[in-house]
Amino acid sequence: MALVCDFGANGKGGISFYCYIRSMIGVFDSGCGGLSVLKEIIKLLPDEKYIYLADNAHCPYGEKTKEYITDRCREITRLLMSKGAEIIVVACNTATAAAISSLRSEFPIKFIGMEPAVKPAALGTKSGVIGVLATAGTLKGSKYLATKSNYEDGCKIVEHVGEGFVEIVENGTANTPQAAQTVRRSLYPLLDQGADTIVLGCTHYPFLLPQLQEQAAAYYGGKVLCRFIDPAPAVANHLVDVMREEGLLKDSPQEGGGSVELIATGSPERLVQLYSKIS
Numbered sequence: 001m002a003l004v005c006d007f008g009a010n011g012k013g014g015i016s017f018y019c020y021i022r023s024m025i026g027v028f029d030s031g032c033g034g035l036s037v038l039k040e041i042i043k044l045l046p047d048e049k050y051i052y053l054a055d056n057a058h059c060p061y062g063e064k065t066k067e068y069i070t071d072r073c074r075e076i077t078r079l080l081m082s083k084g085a086e087i088i089v090v091a092c093n094t095a096t097a098a099a100i101s102s103l104r105s106e107f108p109i110k111f112i113g114m115e116p117a118v119k120p121a122a123l124g125t126k127s128g129v130i131g132v133l134a135t136a137g138t139l140k141g142s143k144y145l146a147t148k149s150n151y152e153d154g155c156k157i158v159e160h161v162g163e164g165f166v167e168i169v170e171n172g173t174a175n176t177p178q179a180a181q182t183v184r185r186s187l188y189p190l191l192d193q194g195a196d197t198i199v200l201g202c203t204h205y206p207f208l209l210p211q212l213q214e215q216a217a218a219y220y221g222g223k224v225l226c227r228f229i230d231p232a233p234a235v236a237n238h239l240v241d242v243m244r245e246e247g248l249l250k251d252s253p254q255e256g257g258g259s260v261e262l263i264a265t266g267s268p269e270r271l272v273q274l275y276s277k278i279s
Contacts, residue, residue, distance in 0.1 A: 024248065025239075026085030027052045028076050031059035031170045032274045033204030034091025037114070039278040040236035041089070042258070045243075047250070050260045051083055052275075057266035060166040061094040062135030062202075069137070073099040077107055079263075086248055089239060090114065093134060093202050097141025110246060112239045116144055116201035117231040122151040124227065125197045131190030131226075132159045134201025135166070144201070158193045160186045162205055169204040172270055174211050183208060183215050191219050196226045206230045207274070 025045075027038050031054050038052055053076055055061075061069050073095050080088055089112045090096045090103070096113035103111050116138065121130040130151075138144055139159055148157055164182040173179050190198060200206055209228060216224045243249045260279070264271045 024086050025050050026080030026088040027091050029092040030061040031056040036203050036206040037091040037232045040232040047258045053263045054271045055265050066098040069098040094137035116199045117229045118147050121197040121199050127194050127196040129156045129194040131195030131198040133162045136161050162186050166204045169207045183211050198228045
């Protein structure tokens, strides 16, 4: 898997339009979190060409308005399409909740969005209590609320905003005492209410899984007695299904194999560093 690193911002947090190699699959997030989704997609489609855009000049999206996020998503979509993206994965739960309906109505390509994995959590819980860790924007989103309503008759769903989680991942400080304290503040209220299955409702959060498991073990006195669910594998499988339906899957690998082009609207260092760990 070749890596093409090209970065550009206009100095005001916008996106510079340069000439890049043509790619098929666009993936974007408010920052590095969507790399957790890209990793799962590449496992299934290693020979495709990808463009990953981290809008880290505007990260985090969690507390921003729906209008602001939608405008960012429109600009990002225009860039990815100008560079040849034929299908786009909105690898951000908050952006999916705020903007994907608008994107689907305004642009002539398919969009794959994120959704907290409430269904598998509901099917797998033994205590009857599901915890959802997500951003405030995701927890207020209509799609999440609709999904929640479908399952809350059969189990109890408790929620908490992962306050500071995105910043920890973006700053690369997951292995610090401060990060441990931050994780405990959001995780323990869910465990206190009996949650034995925790849905990771933000693409940044899987990068904190070792810390989440460590703090859960501390809570239970040495054992992790809860399960964490990452929706990224299901999203990757859905992408493959949609690409097959749309005739976008190649019968044979592309010449030269796959490649990933990384774009950052802000500083690129963390994006490159985290990509090197998942590739």
